[in-house]
Amino acid sequence: MTRALLEVDNLSIGYQTAKGMAMAVDDVSFRVDRGGSLGLVGESGCGKTTIGMALMGLLAPNAKILSGQARFEGEDLTAVSDERMRQIRWRRISMIFQAAMNALNPVHRVQDQISEAIITHEPDLSSHAVAHRARSLFDLVKIPESRLQDYPHQFSGGMRQRVVIAMALACNPSLIIADEPTTALDVIVQNQILSAIGTFQKEMNLGMIFISHDLAVVADVCTHIGVMYAGCMVEYGSRQEVLDCPGHPYTRMLVGSLLTLSDQPADLSGIFVTNGENGVTAAGGCPLNLVCPDATVACRREQAGWVDLTDTHRVRCPYAGKGR
Amino acid sequence: MDTASISPLLSMTDVTKVYHAGGSLFGKTGSPVVALDHISIDINPGEIFGLVGESGSGKTTASRLIVGLENPDGGRIQLDGQDIVGLKGRARLEFTKQVQVIFQDPYQSLNAHFSIFDTVCEPLIIHGIGDRVARRVRVCEALETAGLTPPETYLERYPHQLSGGQRQRVAIARAMVLEPRFLIADEPTSMLDASISFQIFRLLNRLRETFGVTMLFITHSLAAARNLCDRVGVIYRGRLVEQGTAQETIMHPRHPYTKALLDAHPRFGSSGQRRFDTLLQTERPRPATDHCLFYPRCRLAVDNTCNLQAPKLKTLDAGHRVSCYLF
Numbered sequence: 001m002t003r004a005l006l007e008v009d010n011l012s013i014g015y016q017t018a019k020g021m022a023m024a025v026d027d028v029s030f031r032v033d034r035g036g037s038l039g040l041v042g043e044s045g046c047g048k049t050t051i052g053m054a055l056m057g058l059l060a061p062n063a064k065i066l067s068g069q070a071r072f073e074g075e076d077l078t079a080v081s082d083e084r085m086r087q088i089r090w091r092r093i094s095m096i097f098q099a100a101m102n103a104l105n106p107v108h109r110v111q112d113q114i115s116e117a118i119i120t121h122e123p124d125l126s127s128h129a130v131a132h133r134a135r136s137l138f139d140l141v142k143i144p145e146s147r148l149q150d151y152p153h154q155f156s157g158g159m160r161q162r163v164v165i166a167m168a169l170a171c172n173p174s175l176i177i178a179d180e181p182t183t184a185l186d187v188i189v190q191n192q193i194l195s196a197i198g199t200f201q202k203e204m205n206l207g208m209i210f211i212s213h214d215l216a217v218v219a220d221v222c223t224h225i226g227v228m229y230a231g232c233m234v235e236y237g238s239r240q241e242v243l244d245c246p247g248h249p250y251t252r253m254l255v256g257s258l259l260t261l262s263d264q265p266a267d268l269s270g271i272f273v274t275n276g277e278n279g280v281t282a283a284g285g286c287p288l289n290l291v292c293p294d295a296t297v298a299c300r301r302e303q304a305g306w307v308d309l310t311d312t313h314r315v316r317c318p319y320a321g322k323g324r
Numbered sequence: 325m326d327t328a329s330i331s332p333l334l335s336m337t338d339v340t341k342v343y344h345a346g347g348s349l350f351g352k353t354g355s356p357v358v359a360l361d362h363i364s365i366d367i368n369p370g371e372i373f374g375l376v377g378e379s380g381s382g383k384t385t386a387s388r389l390i391v392g393l394e395n396p397d398g399g400r401i402q403l404d405g406q407d408i409v410g411l412k413g414r415a416r417l418e419f420t421k422q423v424q425v426i427f428q429d430p431y432q433s434l435n436a437h438f439s440i441f442d443t444v445c446e447p448l449i450i451h452g453i454g455d456r457v458a459r460r461v462r463v464c465e466a467l468e469t470a471g472l473t474p475p476e477t478y479l480e481r482y483p484h485q486l487s488g489g490q491r492q493r494v495a496i497a498r499a500m501v502l503e504p505r506f507l508i509a510d511e512p513t514s515m516l517d518a519s520i521s522f523q524i525f526r527l528l529n530r531l532r533e534t535f536g537v538t539m540l541f542i543t544h545s546l547a548a549a550r551n552l553c554d555r556v557g558v559i560y561r562g563r564l565v566e567q568g569t570a571q572e573t574i575m576h577p578r579h580p581y582t583k584a585l586l587d588a589h590p591r592f593g594s595s596g597q598r599r600f601d602t603l604l605q606t607e608r609p610r611p612a613t614d615h616c617l618f619y620p621r622c623r624l625a626v627d628n629t630c631n632l633q634a635p636k637l638k639t640l641d642a643g644h645r646v647s648c649y650l651f
Binding site: 043044142186188189190191192194213214215216219220253254257258259260261 | 551
C-alpha cells in the first residue's frame with residue numbers, strides 16, 4: 001500500500017462551553033491518498049467543518065483537540081508549533097471556504113490579489129514568475145487571462161468562486177480542503193465549479209477533502225466517502241460501495257433521500273428521518289438510537305464498534321448489511 | 325389529465341415586469357431590466373406547478389406579483405377568474421386569506437422577537453378569526469400539520485431555539501393556519517440540508533394530498549421539481565422556454581436550456597447516463613437585435629435565425645410547450 005498523504009487517527013475535538021465540553025468530533029479516522037478525494041457528508045453541525053479547521057490549524061480558541069493524530073506528509077498536525085503550522089497552511093494544505101466568493105477585496109484588481117497570495121508565501125519569486133503563475137492559475141480554473149485586470153464586481157458569483165479556488169491553489173499545495181464550495185450557487189454554475197475542481201485535482205495530483213451536506217455533489221467528485229452524524233463517522237468506504245450498498249441506516253436514509261432524475265419519482269413517504277437536532281442524545285449510546293428503525297436496547301447502551309463489510313468499506317453499526 | 329376542461333385556479337396571462345435600475349453616482353441611469361417577459365401560466369386546482377430556473381431568471385418576481393407585493397407592468401393575473409392586480413381594502417384582505425407564501429430563508433422570514441405561537445397566530449389576528457381559545461387550537465393544529473409535534477412544546481419557543489428545518493416548518497404552519505387555497509413555496513429548501521429538504525418535500529406533498537391545496541413550487545433544481553410537481557415551467561431570463569408535465573419535461577426535454585439544466589445535475593445511479601451537451605463553454609456576443617435569450621450560450625443555435633428574432637412558444641403535444649426554433 002502506498003503511503004497516505006494524510007492519515008487521521010481517532011481524532012476527537014471538543015468545544016469548551018459554559019455547560020462543559022461539547023464533543024464536535026468523536027473518534028474519527030480516515031486517510032487521503034495523493035490524487036484521491038474523500039467526501040465528508042453529514043448535516044450541519046455534525047463536525048465536518050471542525051475537522052477541516054483542525055487540519056488547517058484554524059480552530060476557534062475554545063476548541064481543543066482531545067485525542068488523536070493527523071499525520072500529514074509524516075508530520076503530526078495536532079502537535080506542530082504555530083510557527084510550523086504557518087508554513088504548512090496555504091503552502092502544503094489549503095482550503096476553499098463556503099461562500100468564499102465574498103472574500104475577495106472589492107477595491108483591488110483580481111490579479112493583484114492573487115499575486116499577493118503568491119508573494120506572501122514565496123517572497124523570493126520574481127515579479128515575472130508571479131505574473132506567469134497567476135496566468136497559469138487562471139488557465140487552470142478556465143477564466144480567460146484577459147480578465148486578470150478586472151475587479152471582483154465585474155465577475156459573476158461562479159467566476160468569483162473560481163478566482164478563490166485559483167488563490168487556494170496559488171502555492172502548489174498537496175492537500176486541498178473544500179468546504180461546501182458550491183453551496184448557494186446555481187446548478188449550472190455548481191456543475192462548472194465541480195468540473196473545475198475535478199480537473200485541477202487530477203492534473204495536480206492533489207489530495208482533497210470535500211465537505212458537503214449534499215451526497216449528490218460528493219458522489220460526483222469523490223473517490224471515497226465518509227458519512228458523519230453528530231460528530232461520529234458512521235460509514236466509510238469507496239464511492240461505489242457507499243452509494244450502491246449503504247450499510248448504515250443513516251447512510252441508507254441519505255441515499256434514499258437523494259432526488260434523482262430517473263424515470264420513477266422518489267417515494268415521498270416511508271424512510272425514517274432524523275429530527276434535525278444534532279448533538280449527543282444519550283451518553284455512550286449510538287447517536288442515532290432515537291430515530292433509527294433498527295435500534296435495539298444495545299444501541300441505547302453503547303455505540304457499536306466498526307464492522308468491516310469489505311477491506312475498504314466499514315460501518316459503525318452492528319446490524320449493517322443484515323436484513324432490510 | 326385533460327387540462328383544457330378544468331378552469332385554472334391561478335392564471336397569469338402575458339405578465340410583464342420591468343425594473344428600472346436607478347441611476348447611481350457611478351452607474352448608467354435607468355437601464356430597464358426585464359424580469360418577466362410576457363409570461364403565461366395556468367395552474368389547475370390541486371396541482372403542484374414547478375417553476376424552474378437559475379437565479380435572476382424571474383422566478384421570485386413571479387411569486388411577488390402573484391401575492392401582490394408588486395404590480396405587473398402588463399398582463400393580468402387572476403385567481404379563480406377574478407383579477408387580483410390592484411386589489412384594495414376588504415377584497416385584498418379576502419384575497420390574502422386564500423394565497424400564502426413560504427419564503428426561501430427561514431432564518432430571515434421569521435420575526436426573531438415573536439414566539440412560535442405569536443408567529444403562527446398573527447395571520448388569525450389580522451383576519452379576525454376566532455377568539456383566544458379557538459386561535460390556540462388552530463395554531464396547535466397548524467403546527468401539527470407541519471410536523472412539529474407535540475405542538476404545545478413549541479408554542480413558547482423562539483426562532484433561535486429551532487433548527488433550520490424546524491423553522492421552515494413553522495413558516496409552513498404560519499402559511500397553512502389560514503387554510504389557504506393557493507400556496508407559493510419559493511425555494512423552501514435551498515437553505516436546508518439535503519436530508520431535511522427531503523422531509524420538507526414530503527410535507528408539502530402531504531399538504532396537497534390532505535388539504536387539496538394548489539401550489540406554485542419555485543426551485544432551481546429539476547430533480548426537486550421532478551419528484552414533487554405535476555407540471556413544470558422552465559424559465560430563462562424572464563421568458564418561459566418550456567412547459568409540460570414533470571415526467572415529459574424531464575424525461576424528454578426539448579429546449580437546449582432545459583437540457584443544460586439536466587446536464588448540470590449531479591449524476592449518479594440511473595440518472596447519470598444521459599448527456600445533451602447543449603451549453604457553450606465560451607459565450608457568443610449578445611446580438612443587438614431581438615433574439616432568443618439563450619442564443620449566446622446555446623451550442624445548437626442556428627445563425628441568422630436564433631439571433632434575429634425570439635422564438636414563440638409552440639405547443640407540441642399533450643400540453644408540452646417549447647419556445648425554440650428547433651421544434
